[in-house]
Amino acid sequence: MENTIGVIDQINMYFKEAVLWPFALLGAIIVFAIAVEIINRRRRADAVDYYDATFRTELAGLYPHPTRWPEDLASHLRTRLPIMREAFEVLKGFIPQDQLRDYNIAWNKFYDFCRMNGVIDETQTGATSSAEVEHDPKQVFHQLVADLLAYTNQFKR
Template sequence: MNEYIDQISGYFETVPLWPFVLFGLLGIVAIMVDIVNRKRRALAVDNFRYTFEKELADMYPEHKRWPKNINNYLTSRLPEMYQNFEVLRVFIPQDHLREYNIDWNNFRDFCREITDEKIAAAEQGATENNQSAQQESDPKEVFQKLISKLLKHTEL
């Protein structure tokens, strides 16, 4: 066993140290890049969540009220949400990216298609005796599910 240790120590005495220093520096840089990327992802997740919590405070996480002219209300907030969506997309794992894009497209389409008339019709239909059929297409429930699906991608 001493023979092996002597061979290894002899090797380190004759080999220059610069390759070991170089690999050590590369390792330190790799760790620093990983730390920076983790902080950037955490910031992207926080901005994405904050956008929903701030912009849609009356409707999510607890539904308090629908604003008047819901279509304009939601579509005016889509650009900021889309910007945060794009920033977060960089940090979504490749195997989850398709679901993330689909969830965003569903949310965006909902925001563009929802109208005050649809909400009034759903509320009026809920008061009638076909509550179970209307509850499936209740805009409040659909809205909550769409946002929950989007926010589940921030938990990865």
């Protein structure tokens, strides 16, 4: 017990005689780091919300249920793709580095599919290629959009 009291006394004497500016600096750095983390979480949440809202708004009637499938998908999405590209770029800054390549590939597959008006081949569908999916552009489109929207699920909790 005496040994513990001696250690406490030594610590107490140290704080009485030590300069306090390093502790104040450390406290300021910790508060600053917490503030930056809070701001970054808010920015990430805003980017995820913007991404989801943009895709769901621009693809209304096409995703998740194709209720208004256009005759010419490419012309239908021509004005919508730049808006979705902007949302893609905003979220890109928050995607972890190890997933960034797959995120870019998912966008490129979606963009190519939209540009080609639903004409696909096996290399564009990648992991989603199956005999029945390759023949149905609505299912391929649905899978490509689902692949893109899957990147926001990791941020939602």
